[in-house]
Amino acid sequence: MSTAPQESWIGTPSQIEWAERIKLLVSAEFDRVSEALAAVARRQSTQDRMDTLASIAILEEKREEVLTRNEAGYFIKNWQELTDQVQRLVRDDPRFAVIAQGRAARKNTTTRQAEVSLESTAV
DSSP: OOOOOOOBBBBBBHHHHHHHHHHHHHHHHHHHHHHHOOOOHHHHHHHHHHHHHHHHHHHHHHHHHHHOOOBBBHHHHHSSSSSSSHHHHHSSHHHHHHHHHHHHHHHTHHHHHHHHHHHHHOO
8 A cells, every 4th residue: 555755754864774674674564464454354254354344444544654754763763673563553553442342242252362363363
């Protein structure tokens, strides 16, 4: 998914070069998680698919927030080591908590078990 044009980078030339490389990896990670969730959505029942598509919408919003940042230091500090940052961005969003609670209520599980589905899907 394309993002809005980025303002000029803030940082030293070497920081900017480093951040640009990191940003490409971060974008690829957002793509990977989005594709994994979309694959799951294609196999789900209607309500679960709607929940997963809502999670993807949150993911895309987070992608926009992250990839339009122009501070080289932000990418170097927060994204240099890719672990589960993308999943955490979605999981920590209050809207995802509502989705997880609804899913847990439908499946008669705990909210935490429903949250784990995002983590295991996108791994």
